[in-house]
Amino acid sequence: MRFLSSADLACHPQMAMVILLLLLPLVPLAAAQAWPFCGDSGVYESDSTYEANLELLSTTLPKKAASSTNLFATDTVGIVPNVIFALALCRGDSNASACEGCLVTAFQDGQEHCANNKDAAVYYDSNPCMLRFSNQNFLATNVNDNILVVPSMEMPLITWTRADFSRILFFTLLNSTAESAADSPRWFTTSRLDISSFPTLYCLMQCTPDLTADDCMACLQPYSQYTLKYMDGQKGGQILGTRCSMRYEIYPFFQGETMLRISNLASEVPAINNTLPPVTVYPHLPVSQATIQEYQGRNSRRKVLRIIAIAAPLLSIFLCFICCIVWMTRRRKGTDILHDQAAMNRLEEDAFVSRLEDKSLEFTLFEFSEILHATHNFSKENLLGQGGFGPVYKGQLPDGVEIAVKRLASHSGQGFTEFKNEVELIAKLQHNNLVKLTGCCIEGEEKLLVYEYLPNKSLDFFIFDVSRTTLVDWNKRCVIIEGIAQGLLYLHKHSRLRIIHRDLKASNILLDQGMNPKISDFGLAKIFSSNDTQGSTKRVVGTYGYMAPEYASEGIYSIKSDVFSFGVLLLEILSGQRNSGFHQHEDFLNLLGYSWQLWEGGRCFELLEASIAKEIHAAEARRYINIALMCVQEHADDRPTMSNVVAMLNSESVILPEPKHPAYFSLRVSKVDESGNNDLTVCSNNEVTITEEPDGR
Known part of the structure; x- marks a missing residue:
C-alpha cells in the first residue's frame, strides 16, 4: 500500500476535493462553548504534587468513563493534602470515542478557564460530557451543586398572553421526562411532546448512574421550577449540575430515536417557588434558524454551503492525512486488543464458576432468577443501603432464610479480581466475628455476593x-x-x-x-x-x-x-x-x-x-x-x-507503656458531611484511592 503524498494531492485537485469531503465528518463544525464553574476551595502551585495528580487524572479518567457501560466514572487520586476527587459523565446518546475526546478537552478547558483552581466544573453547549474535579470530597454526597441555567433563545415560544398554557406545556414535558429518567436503567431519557397547534418540544434528562432512582428524581424535581422561573416561554434551554442535567429544544438535538412520547397535558401546575437555591444564569445562547434546519434536515443546500465555508481554511488537513491513517490503524488494533481482553475475562469468569461448581464449599452458587425473586426484582423497598461498590438489598429465600445481597455496580471500581478474592476468601473463614458469605451469583454483567442478613445495620x-x-x-x-x-x-x-x-x-x-x-x-x-x-x-x-x-x-x-x-x-x-x-x-x-x-x-x-x-x-x-x-x-x-x-x-493489671505520637497528628483535613453514611446498612460510600499501575506484590 502506498500512501498519498502532498505532491500527489497538489497534482490531482479533483482527488484532493474528494478526500476533503470524506474527511469533513471527522472535523467539528464549530468549537463547542465551554461553561466553567470555578470553586473557591483554594489554588495549587505550578509544578506541585496537586498539578501532577491532576495530570495523572486527566489521562486515566476519560478512558475509564469511555470504557464504562454508562459512560460514567469517578476516581480519587493522591493523598491529603493533594487528594483530588473527580466525576465524569458523558451524555447517554454519545459513543465511547466521543466521550473520551470530550473529557480530554474538558480537563484542558477546566485548567484554562479556572487556572490553578483546585475545584472546577466544566459544561458544554453541545459537547456530550461534563467534568468536575475538586480537593473536597463531593463524591461522598448526592448534592447537586454548581447549577447553571442557560436559555437558548431570546424569542419566546409562546406569547405572554398565553403564559398559563406555556407553564402547563413545560411542566408536563419536564415532569414526565424526569419520572422516565428516574425509572430508566441508565438514568437517561429523551422525550417528545406533541400538542396540536404548537411546535413539538424535545427534551433530554440524565442523572449520574451512582444515584438511586429516588435520588435521581429528587435531583431533577427542582428543574421544572427553575425552567418556569428563568426560561418560561423560551424556545430552548439547559440546566446543568454536578449530579443531573436537562435540556429542551424545538428540534431533535439528540442522537437516536425518542425514548418517550408525551401527548397528555398536566391538569395543574404549581406556582413558581421563589425560595429556590440560587443558580448561575448565563446570557441567552443564540441558536440560528439555520441550525434548527440542519438538525431537522430541511435545508440541505445551506448545510453544504456552510460545510464548505468552514472547511476552506482547513485544507492543511491534507498534510495530516498519513497521520489519520496511522491513527485509525492503531485504533483498530487497540479495539482488537480490548476484544481479546474481554474474551480473556469471560474465560476467567467461566473457569471460576466451574471451580465453584466442582468444589463442595459451604456456600451456594445462586441463579440470577433466584436472587431476583428473593429481592422482589431489587425493589426500592428492599434497598438496605448504597455503598461505594454498589447497592445492598434485603432478600428472603424460599425456605424463609433472610439474606443481604450486594449487587456490584459496573462503575464501582470493584472488578472481578476483588469479587473473586472475596468469594474464595470468606468461604474459608469461620469465626463468630466475621460476616458469613452464604453464596454468590455470576451471570453476564451481574456479579452478586449473598451474605447472612444482620438486622442491626453497621456500627x-x-x-x-x-x-x-x-x-x-x-x-x-x-x-x-x-x-x-x-x-x-x-x-x-x-x-x-x-x-x-x-x-x-x-x-x-x-x-x-x-x-x-x-x-x-x-x-x-x-x-x-x-x-x-x-x-x-x-x-x-x-x-x-x-x-x-x-x-x-x-x-x-x-x-x-x-x-x-x-x-x-x-x-x-x-x-x-x-x-x-x-x-x-x-x-x-x-x-x-x-x-x-x-x-x-x-x-x-x-x-x-x-x-x-x-x-x-x-x-x-x-x-x-x-x-x-x-x-x-x-x-x-x-x-x-x-x-x-x-x-x-x-486485663486491667497489665501496665501499659506510654504511646508515642500518632501518625497525621498535626494534619489538617476538610470537614465532610457526617450524615452521608448514617443510613447505610451493609456498605457505605468508600473514599478510595486507586491508581492504574499493576499490583506489585
Whole structure:
C-alpha cells in the first residue's frame, strides 16, 4: 500500500476535493462553548504534587468513563493534602470515542478557564460530557451543586398572553421526562411532546448512574421550577449540575430515536417557588434558524454551503492525512486488543464458576432468577443501603432464610479480581466475628455476593448519630471493641491463612441481633504465607482516615496496617466522632491530633462521647485511649500486635507503656458531611484511592 503524498494531492485537485469531503465528518463544525464553574476551595502551585495528580487524572479518567457501560466514572487520586476527587459523565446518546475526546478537552478547558483552581466544573453547549474535579470530597454526597441555567433563545415560544398554557406545556414535558429518567436503567431519557397547534418540544434528562432512582428524581424535581422561573416561554434551554442535567429544544438535538412520547397535558401546575437555591444564569445562547434546519434536515443546500465555508481554511488537513491513517490503524488494533481482553475475562469468569461448581464449599452458587425473586426484582423497598461498590438489598429465600445481597455496580471500581478474592476468601473463614458469605451469583454483567442478613445495620449507623448513640451504651461498646479485636486476631494469627483486611472501618463492622460485631467486606484483603510479615503494592486502595501512613505513602502493608485502622476505629467508638473530617472548636485537626493533645495535656477524659462519659471510670477510659493511641503510632514497629491488644483489653493489671505520637497528628483535613453514611446498612460510600499501575506484590 502506498500512501498519498502532498505532491500527489497538489497534482490531482479533483482527488484532493474528494478526500476533503470524506474527511469533513471527522472535523467539528464549530468549537463547542465551554461553561466553567470555578470553586473557591483554594489554588495549587505550578509544578506541585496537586498539578501532577491532576495530570495523572486527566489521562486515566476519560478512558475509564469511555470504557464504562454508562459512560460514567469517578476516581480519587493522591493523598491529603493533594487528594483530588473527580466525576465524569458523558451524555447517554454519545459513543465511547466521543466521550473520551470530550473529557480530554474538558480537563484542558477546566485548567484554562479556572487556572490553578483546585475545584472546577466544566459544561458544554453541545459537547456530550461534563467534568468536575475538586480537593473536597463531593463524591461522598448526592448534592447537586454548581447549577447553571442557560436559555437558548431570546424569542419566546409562546406569547405572554398565553403564559398559563406555556407553564402547563413545560411542566408536563419536564415532569414526565424526569419520572422516565428516574425509572430508566441508565438514568437517561429523551422525550417528545406533541400538542396540536404548537411546535413539538424535545427534551433530554440524565442523572449520574451512582444515584438511586429516588435520588435521581429528587435531583431533577427542582428543574421544572427553575425552567418556569428563568426560561418560561423560551424556545430552548439547559440546566446543568454536578449530579443531573436537562435540556429542551424545538428540534431533535439528540442522537437516536425518542425514548418517550408525551401527548397528555398536566391538569395543574404549581406556582413558581421563589425560595429556590440560587443558580448561575448565563446570557441567552443564540441558536440560528439555520441550525434548527440542519438538525431537522430541511435545508440541505445551506448545510453544504456552510460545510464548505468552514472547511476552506482547513485544507492543511491534507498534510495530516498519513497521520489519520496511522491513527485509525492503531485504533483498530487497540479495539482488537480490548476484544481479546474481554474474551480473556469471560474465560476467567467461566473457569471460576466451574471451580465453584466442582468444589463442595459451604456456600451456594445462586441463579440470577433466584436472587431476583428473593429481592422482589431489587425493589426500592428492599434497598438496605448504597455503598461505594454498589447497592445492598434485603432478600428472603424460599425456605424463609433472610439474606443481604450486594449487587456490584459496573462503575464501582470493584472488578472481578476483588469479587473473586472475596468469594474464595470468606468461604474459608469461620469465626463468630466475621460476616458469613452464604453464596454468590455470576451471570453476564451481574456479579452478586449473598451474605447472612444482620438486622442491626453497621456500627457507623449508631456511633456517629447523636439520636442513636444511647442505643450502644458502654457495656455494648466494650463487647463490640472486644469482638472486632478477636476477629482481627483470627485473621492475623488463627485462621488457616494469614489475612490483612486493608479496609477496616466503622461501616464495615456489621451488628447482629445481639449487637455482636462482624467484620465484613473482604474485597481488598491480602493473603500472606506464614513466613511473610509484610508486602507492598503500587495500587493503594482503602479509605482515607483509616490508612496507615506507610501504606498510604509507600504502599507497604502488614498486620500492623490493620492494627492502625483498629486504633482509629477505637478512638471513633470512644468519641462518637469521625476521624475523617473531624473538627473541634476552631482547630481543624483530625481526631488523632485532638486525642493526642488531650492525652499530653492530661485531659483524655474529655475525648469520651457524652452518653458514655457518665458510665465509664476514669482509669478505664485512660486505659482504652492508651491502647488506641498505641495502635495509631506513626512507626509500624511501635504498634502492638492484635494478640497484645486482646491481652491489654482483657486485663486491667497489665501496665501499659506510654504511646508515642500518632501518625497525621498535626494534619489538617476538610470537614465532610457526617450524615452521608448514617443510613447505610451493609456498605457505605468508600473514599478510595486507586491508581492504574499493576499490583506489585
